[in-house]
Amino acid sequence: MAVDSAEHTRKAGSGRPARAPAxxxxxxxxxxxxxxxxxxxxxxxxxxxxxxxxAALEVFPPAFFIGPDRVVVEFAELLRKGVLPGYLADSLERLAYGAGFGLAIGIVMGFLTALSLRVRKALWPILLFFQAIADIAWLPIVIVWFGFSLTAVTFVIVYTVVFPLMLAVVSGVEQVPRELVLAARSLGAGRLRVFWEVTVPGALPSIATGVRTGLGYGWRALVAAEIIVGTSGIGFMMFDARRVGDVSQVFLGMVVLGILWYMLDALILAPFEKATVERWGLVRGMEDDE
Incomplete structure (x- = not known):
């Protein structure tokens, strides 16, 4: 009782009213x-x-605008027929090829451009020139070169991924503090060791952001390429449905594309970028804010 009385007296003497529950x-x-x-x-x-x-109020004619219930029915029907899984597998295969080649080329060429003054002088104007040309502008000539093939779609995705990634790599290398490089060299580290232990870790946050941005562009380029040059895939399904006037498959395609990219970004790309940035101390982890 004495302890309770003392605690009550302390709180009362502080002049602070007890906080009401939320x-x-x-x-x-x-x-x-x-x-x-x-x-x-x-x-x-x-x-x-x-x-x-x-959709229920029929603000737009039902032939042009359908509700989510019709999309669910169409999803179940295409899933039962095996059409949607087949188209989805084709799209993911093309994305894997294009993203794989694009990441490999973009990262290597990005480091060459960032670390070699001669290479940068030679490639920088070309990089800026092609960065300004939209991926869809390549489709007519790509069709002439490769026809309606996987190679044509892969070329467009690679082109879309490479240039944003190269710019991100160059930006990341430039953000590495010069003092760290000089300190490593003064301690006897060779060029290769400085590259792997100083330059690459310091550039990783920017590279992670470039990977996320480049793959986002590549995903949209995939859909555009499938609409124009594809013979299968989600983009082709949407374009073919528009041709026959079936808007339910068009809406379904947009929903599937959105869900797939959300899952890819939320489960892989965003955690990779967040972990990379937090690992090198540029931002605080989420646990620091709690």
Whole structure:
């Protein structure tokens, strides 16, 4: 009792009123905001609700605008027939080829451009020139060169990925503090060791951002290439559905593309970028804010 009385006297003497408990709705919201499933799916609830409402009110003719229920039915039907899995596998295969070659070429050429003054003087004007040419502008000549083939689509994706990644690598190398390089050399490190232990780690945050950006561009280039030169894939499915007037497959294709990229970015690219940046101390980890 004496301890309780002393504690009560201390609180009363401090002049601070006891904090009232948070309202029930605020506590419920805080609990929901900590749930990973709610953080992922919650923002889409009002979007889907608005979509369904516009379709139900027939703001646009049903032949041109359908609701999410029709998309779900079309998804189940194409899944049952095996059409959607086949198209999806083709799109992912093309993305894997294009992204693999694009990342390899972009990273190597980016480091060569950043570390060699002669290479940079020779390639920098060319880099800026081709960076300004949209990937879709290559499609007519690519069709002439390679026809309607996997090579044509791969070429467009590689072209789209390489240049943003090269710029990111050059930017990352330039951000490495010169003092670190000089300190490593003064301690006896050779050029190769300085490259692997100083330059590459210092440039990794920028490279991670470039990979994420380049693959985003490549994903959009894949869809554009499939629409124009493809004979299968999600982009081709959407274009072929437009030709026969089936808007349900067009809407389904957009939903599938959005979900796939969201999953790829949320599960692989964003964690890779976040871990890389946090690893080298440029930002605080999320646990530091809690």
């Amino acid at each position: 309202p029930l709705h605020r506590r419920a919201w805080l609990r929901l905001s900590r749930n990973s499933a709610f953080r992922t799916l919650g923002p889409f609830v009002p979007v889907v609700g608005l979509w369904w409402l516009i």
